[in-house]
Amino acid sequence: MTRLAFSTLPCDGWSLEEMIQIAKKCGFSAMELREGTNWGISAEMNIQQRHTTVQKLEEVGLTISNIGSSICFTGHEGDQEQLYQFQKVASLASDLKASGVRVFLGYFRNRRDHSVPAINYPQIVKSVQEACDYAGACNVQVWVETHNEFATGKSLKKLLEDVDRSNCAVIYDIIHPLEEDESPQDTIALLGSRIAHVHMKDGMPFEDPMELNWKYTKVGEGRIPISEILRLLDQSGYMGFYSLEWETKWRKELQVPGMEPQTVFPAYIEFMQAGCHTLEK
Structure with missing residues (x-):
């Protein structure tokens, strides 16, 4: 498979040159650039810095x-x-020739016994519409990630209908709908052609039933039916990237020896290429 990418999230503190070097060494064809000064790509970059970044890639x-x-x-x-x-980041995305800007909706909650405020759904719809309208002028899409109160295909399908903007699409993070007990078959059937990007990872439920999130593992070592997801996405006509989002920065279980990008990135490429070869048979 040639449509393999990685999020630069675990590369905080790296130079752009270092990120490019590992991308080429491993065989990635795209990079999902985390925005922020720690990742060398920021909405505060001047126009020359933006042009230089595009040129280097x-x-x-x-x-x-x-x-x-x-x-x-x-x-x-x-x-x-x-x-x-968002407006600043959308302008950055336009200058860097990126297709979309990832956004979240709702509140981050890791445990069932932690409470968060109720979302204001009508206002969220309005905010996403305003983001889409601005992004449209920049020729950029708004990519809402399956996360928080909008982790499932069911919740996002309704949001997409209510937002009613052609440049509003979805990042299908394959772990989060499963955490909400929605099957990949249902998620993909509900979202279909609105899936613009896929976040790849693997994991399994924590033993503590109060944990909402799953425990992350190396890709191929958890309980996510990755081969089935690839098959379903292929059948749905998905043509975007399969981007490894390696959350070392947030997840303690990944902050251990052997989980560094230098080890995990090439292993991901090998796993995906082997899996896709099997899929093609």
């Missing part, structure tokens, strides 16, 4: 799939500031 044949922003709309106070930040 184009010289080695790498695509920028999207900008991984941390923007999150909840429908409450703070959304206006988030929208302002």
Whole structure:
């Protein structure tokens, strides 16, 4: 498979040159650039820095799939500031020739015994519409990730219908719908052609039933039916990238020896190429 990418999330502190070097060494064809000064790609970059970034990646044949922003709309106070930040990132995405900007919706919650405020759904819809309208002028899409209160295909299908913007699409993070007991068959059937990008990872439930999130593992060592997901996405006509989102920065179980990008990235490429070879048979 040639449509393999990685999020630069675990590469905080690296130079762009170092990220490009590992991408080419491993055989990736695209990079999902995390936005922020720690990752060398920021909405504060001047136009020359943006042009230089594009040039460096184009010289080695790498695509920028999207900008991984941390923007999150909840429908409450703070959304206006988030929208302002989104506008800056959308302009960055346009200058870097990226197809979309990843956004989150709702509240992050790791445990069932932790409470979060109720979302303001109508205002979230309005915020996403405003983001889409601005992004459209930049020729960029808004990619909502399967996460939080919108982790399932069921919840996102309704949101997409209510937002009613052609440039609003979905990042299918394959672990989060499973955490909400929605099968890959249902997620993919519900979202279909609106899936613009896929976040690859693997994991299994924690023993503690209060944990909402699954425990992450190396790809191929968890309980996510990856081969089945690949088959279903292929049948649905999905043509985007399969991007490894390796959350070393957030997940303690990945902050151990043997989980570094230098080890995990080539193993991911090998796993995916072997799996796709089997799929093709």
